[in-house]
Amino acid sequence: MANATGTIDPTQWNPHNVSSLASLPIAYLTELFFQNATRAKSCVAASAILPLSNFSLLDVQPSVAGNHDVLKVNADPASIDVGLKDLVRFANQLFPYPVNGSAVGDVATWWTNATIFDKGNATDFLSTVVNTCSGTYCRSDFITIGNPDIVGIGMLVATSMLLLLAFLFSLLSFGPIINYIRSPRKKDNPKKKNFSFRSSCVGTVDELFSAVFVFTISVLVSTFVFRYKTDARFDALMADGLSMFCSTTVVMLAATYWAHNRQRPQNTISVFVIAALTIALFATHFSVVNMHASPIELACGTGKGWVSATDGDPFDMNHFRFIPVGFAVWCLTLIGAVFHHPYVEQWKPEKVDGRRTFAYVMWKTGESLPSIFGTAGLIIYAAYFFDTWQMMKVTYGDAFTKSESTWGFGQYLALFTWTPPLLSFGHAMLAGPEAFFISRLPKGFNFVFREDGSVKEVCPCPCPCPCPPHEEHAPVGEKTAAKSENIPLTDRSGHDDDSAPRR
Structure with a gap:
């Protein structure tokens, strides 16, 4: 019967007084999709026989070249392998009363006969479902889109x-x-550590x-x-x-x-x-x-x-x-x-x-x-x-x-x-930029900050060059970072920027 929105259960719509499966042509089901009162519920039922695995076999193409508004199913309807449970659900929701309660075997026989001996109408039925029910079908649980x-x-x-x-x-x-x-620091107050955020960002760029x-x-x-x-x-x-x-x-x-x-x-x-x-x-x-x-x-x-x-x-x-x-x-x-x-x-x-x-x-x-x-x-x-x-x-x-x-x-x-x-x-x-960089140096290496903010790695004693007892040559684990305000652009051992010996 019609509800408040004007839709009718397809099983209650039987203008041809169909009383048996033998008298139910598949073209009758096609008519359901042209009736405003039965179209919505018919699409829900028809989605049951077009799951993703079968829909990809329908060979859907535009019925007229260049016109994508009307699609046509070119596959043989008999090649569509519909599961029995899906087919029974389709029959229960779409067949008119009283044949909507037919046995599983009878429904399977009806579908086989319709797709083999009435291929033209069966193809028209599938094409009508694809064209009319795309909105319902595309929003159903029968498909998956998007990886x-x-x-x-x-x-x-x-x-x-x-x-x-x-x-x-x-x-x-x-x-x-x-x-x-x-x-790295303000010239008027070199001891003020107010660049930790920027130093942390720069130190993280590599990783x-x-x-x-x-x-x-x-x-x-x-x-x-x-x-x-x-x-x-x-x-x-x-x-x-x-x-x-x-x-x-x-x-x-x-x-x-x-x-x-x-x-x-x-x-x-x-x-x-x-x-x-x-x-x-x-x-x-x-x-x-x-x-x-x-x-x-x-x-x-x-x-x-x-x-x-x-x-x-x-x-x-x-x-x-x-x-x-x-x-x-x-x-x-x-x-x-x-x-x-x-x-x-x-x-x-x-x-x-x-x-x-x-x-x-x-x-x-x-x-x-x-x-x-x-x-x-x-x-x-x-x-x-x-x-x-x-x-x-x-x-x-x-x-x-x-x-x-x-x-x-x-x-x-x-x-x-x-x-x-x-x-x-x-x-x-x-931890602070200084401790952060210390933790990343290889074993046996010290470092000092230059005035321009870069880091200078200095190998520990013994060195092949004169090695005065400065803080940066203290044993690993016992040294502290040299203060940048007391270190010139060359390190204290006398090495220039690019000549410091490396291990």
Whole structure:
């Protein structure tokens, strides 16, 4: 009977007075989807016979080339292997009374006869279900959309942490304040330790860069694998966006590392590898844009057919524009990071008589590109994720939400990636920068602070050179950090900046 909303239970709708399964044509069920009063409940029932494993076999294609509004099932209906429990539930909810209570064997026989001897009407029935019930079907528990390792809550938390850390640490490479950050103490009060936060940040950059590099290289490699292992274009697209997001953070942190740490060849090689993979990823992005949508995406309206500039598919064309814009911003970020590289920095112009020259200002502007355009790139991809996320939730409902709330191995790995740098930062903040650096020196090495804030490692006695009994040569475990205000730019043993003997 009709309820308050005007919908009717399909079992109560029997205009042809069907009284037995033998007199129930499958075309009768097709009519249910053209009746406003029975369509909603009929779609719920029909979803039972189209689980994900079978839906992918329907060979759904546009009925007219270029028109994605009407889809057609091209597969043989007899090839659809429907489970008995699903078939009985389908019959109980959709067959008219009294045949909706038929035995399991009778229902199975009816379905077999309908799909073998009445293939035309059976195909029309399946096509009608796909076209009419996509909204209900796409939001049901019968499908799964979204890989948890890409759209899961753990990955969402990990990328949010990455965004925050990249933004905060990129400020350390912001051109106008680099020299201010490098100064460890105020000249008018050298004993005042008011730079512990900045020193802790600089001391953590090395570990953070290594962690982000490992995370990003795994994401980039996984993205290439996703293109060949997944049939869902949404997963491939999100993986592309995530890779570009992570690559941007690597370049931002590389700029910070080069601005404050000693040059190590492996760090430059790491950035080169990330840059090469990112360029290759963008150069082959068209393969994802032209990737054939999965059957679920095809039916649910988020990936209809083969993509072209004239298809007019809003998901494909509007959302893909984020990737080229983000890549352009990434290129500007990389150019700015090069200004901080020690090899390039040797050509850095200086002030003339304390005044900023045009070349000096332009160089500082270049040094600021990673902070400015890197942050802009992160915002672009954050908008890309949020916009696509909302669209998927609206389209798939619980089917997408259950993937979003699922934890996968990759998500745990992503979260644990940030543990070492966060612990190091906490150690530096609590113990103080001097104790933090002491704890990281090899056995048998002392250190002193230079006036410019850098750390000087000095080997202990005995030395091959004259070794006066200064504090920095005391036995390990009994020495204290020399006070920076009493140490000149050369250490007390008489060695200059670069000639101190090393063990």
